Amino acid sequence: MNVxxxxxxxxxxxxxxxxxxxxxxxxxxxxxxxxxxxxERRRPATPLRGVLNRVLPEHWSFLLGEIALYxxxxxxxxxxxxxxxxxxSMDEIVYDGSYTPLRGTPMSEAYASTxxxxxxxxxxxxxxxxxxxxxxxxxxxxIAYLLRVFFTGAFRKPRKLKWIVxxxxxxxxxxxxxxxxxxxxxxxxxxxxxxxxxxxxxVPVVGTWLTSTLFGGEFPGEVIIGRFYILHVLLLPALLxxxxxxxxxxxxxxxxxxxxGAGRTNANVVGDRLFPRYAVxxxxxxxxxxxxxxxxxxxxxxxxxxxxxxxxxxVAASASQPAWYLMFLDGAVRLMPPWxxxxxxxxxxxxxxxxxxxxxxxxxxxGLPMVYPLLEARMRRDDREHHLLERPRDVPMRTALGxxxxxxxxxxxxxxxxxxxxxxxxxxxxxxxWAGRVALLLLPPVAYWITYRICLGLQQHDREVLAHGVExxxxxxxxxxxxxxxxxxxxxxxxxxxxxxxxxxxPVPKKVNHLVTLRPAIKGFLTPTxxxxxxxxxxxxxx
Ligand code: HEM
Numbered sequence: 001m002n003v004x005x006x007x008x009x010x011x012x013x014x015x016x017x018x019x020x021x022x023x024x025x026x027x028x029x030x031x032x033x034x035x036x037x038x039x040e041r042r043r044p045a046t047p048l049r050g051v052l053n054r055v056l057p058e059h060w061s062f063l064l065g066e067i068a069l070y071x072x073x074x075x076x077x078x079x080x081x082x083x084x085x086x087x088x089s090m091d092e093i094v095y096d097g098s099y100t101p102l103r104g105t106p107m108s109e110a111y112a113s114t115x116x117x118x119x120x121x122x123x124x125x126x127x128x129x130x131x132x133x134x135x136x137x138x139x140x141x142x143i144a145y146l147l148r149v150f151f152t153g154a155f156r157k158p159r160k161l162k163w164i165v166x167x168x169x170x171x172x173x174x175x176x177x178x179x180x181x182x183x184x185x186x187x188x189x190x191x192x193x194x195x196x197x198x199x200x201x202x203v204p205v206v207g208t209w210l211t212s213t214l215f216g217g218e219f220p221g222e223v224i225i226g227r228f229y230i231l232h233v234l235l236l237p238a239l240l241x242x243x244x245x246x247x248x249x250x251x252x253x254x255x256x257x258x259x260x261g262a263g264r265t266n267a268n269v270v271g272d273r274l275f276p277r278y279a280v281x282x283x284x285x286x287x288x289x290x291x292x293x294x295x296x297x298x299x300x301x302x303x304x305x306x307x308x309x310x311x312x313x314x315v316a317a318s319a320s321q322p323a324w325y326l327m328f329l330d331g332a333v334r335l336m337p338p339w340x341x342x343x344x345x346x347x348x349x350x351x352x353x354x355x356x357x358x359x360x361x362x363x364x365x366x367g368l369p370m371v372y373p374l375l376e377a378r379m380r381r382d383d384r385e386h387h388l389l390e391r392p393r394d395v396p397m398r399t400a401l402g403x404x405x406x407x408x409x410x411x412x413x414x415x416x417x418x419x420x421x422x423x424x425x426x427x428x429x430x431x432x433x434w435a436g437r438v439a440l441l442l443l444p445p446v447a448y449w450i451t452y453r454i455c456l457g458l459q460q461h462d463r464e465v466l467a468h469g470v471e472x473x474x475x476x477x478x479x480x481x482x483x484x485x486x487x488x489x490x491x492x493x494x495x496x497x498x499x500x501x502x503x504x505x506x507p508v509p510k511k512v513n514h515l516v517t518l519r520p521a522i523k524g525f526l527t528p529t530x531x532x533x534x535x536x537x538x539x540x541x542x543x
Pocket of ligand 1: 075
């Protein structure tokens with residue numbers, strides 16, 4: 001047996017089981033209290049231990065990134081299944097599968113194989129729809145995650161790189177999704193391909209060359225589906241997984257950011273250890289995400305390609321819309337006035353109006369958020385490391401800018417469906433276009449102003465509660481007949497009879513049942529994460 005012996009000065013020999021000795025050392029040297037000597041002893045176990053003992057803060061908003069990750073895992077699993085049956089070819093065949101309305105119709109092999117997956121492959125329709133729903137959940141959760149990071153200032157030092165990688169995941173995800181439904185070669189995706197054709201054609205100087213290289217000649221050509229297939233099942237997922245790996249690596253490298261609250265400081269982390277509590281919760285979340293996607297895939301129809309028919313290069317169905325997350329681009333193209341800029345080169349070089357909303361605008365939308373952390377740090381003259389998040393109300397300018405950007409995006413998205421809205425409400429499409437242009441110029445600044453005022457109002461309310469206490473709902477009648485609402489102060493009054501609590505950016509309890517007098521609970525596995533800090537007032541929120 002592998003037993004070590006030690007001999008004391010007295011000459012007494014002890015037989016020590018290595019496992020027992022390791023446990024004793026582990027107990028004696030919990031993480032966070034390591035000394036050089038204990039590092040020396042614990043070297044073999046340190047990397048894994050460091051990861052397993054990592055403390056992660058607990059809040060629902062931190063789950064958004066994880067939901068995106070689990071949707072991506074679901075996309076890869078369902079995508080591999082689809083790849084077995086999908087035929088990425090534009091060769092024409094005559095359909096003879098089980099969907100009778102299209103029997104005998106000439107179509108591409110790609111579209112025919114999509115019909116086969118939907119009607120003839122066992123479980124094919126379920127997996128196709130799961131793949132589609134997972135892609136939407138992926139994009140939606142990435143958007144929500146990025147908004148959370150933006151509005152709480154989680155992009156500040158040392159997480160600037162993480163913010164840029166997160167944005168890249170979003171844009172690559174959008175493009176992956178686009179290539180996904182373009183390669184089905186149905187009547188709807190044909191319109192999407194035609195839009196791409198026009199956009200690349202509008203690029204000055206290289207546009208024609210770029211377009212014919214991409215499509216292999218005139219629209220629609222014979223190669224675009226095969227090229228999109230390689231991009232979709234190989235290159236873009238590999239890029240996405242690599243970016244996500246970088247995100248996870250950066251997350252492990254930096255101390256996680258946490259919401260401000262009692263006992264939470266820039267120097268500590270209050271939450272669950274990665275193992276076992278956090279890990280078990282994550283397994284639960286994965287099962288939940290997968291289950292919801294499976295339910296949606298099984299119960300809610302999405303992209304019924306058999307209704308759209310095969311693609312015809314010259315035909316665009318009326319009311320064809322892109323996926324909801326790409327509608328902003330359609331809206332921008334629709335609202336752009338037909339201004340053709342002619343450069344004085346040769347006989348005059350004309351730049352197509354499509355170029356500005358479809359190439360320049362997306363480039364700005366990709367670039368501007370990436371440099372925003374630098375601009376904000378410079379504007380606020382604050383380039384320090386921050387591990388405590390900020391509540392949106394505490395940085396009104398950033399919150400208002402975010403609201404302005406969201407409004408801009410929403411206006412473009414709504415007017416991406418301007419033809420459908422015009423048809424449904426029986427208004428002229430021309431009037432819709434003008435309404436969209438006015439809304440695009442007017443609504444974002446209005447959103448900025450309203451959001452700014454709301455932030456100041458919320459701050460003011462917090463300060464008022466800190467100074468005067470929480471409303472109890474108890475109305476007391478005074479001897480002279482007046483009425484007074486009884487307030488519960490958040491701290492004992494000072495010598496002058498007033499409560500003086502500083503405004504720290506922490507959530508302030510607004511109801512009596514949010515008040516608890518306990519000190520912050522310290523959670524951890526085996527040993528506490530941090531020694532209890534000094535009490536911060538005699539209240540904390542019940543979040
Ligand atoms: C290894 C990863 C992936 C593989 C192997 C894969 C494979 C496929 C295949 C073979 C199809 C066409 C079959 C069909 O829909 O009938 C497809 C469609 C699609 N893919 Fe993927 N995919 C992967 C990742 C992704 C990702 C990351 C996204 C989104 C971010 C995505 C979004 C889509 C969409 C929206 C469709 C159209 C679904 C439909 O309505 O039929 N895929 N994918």
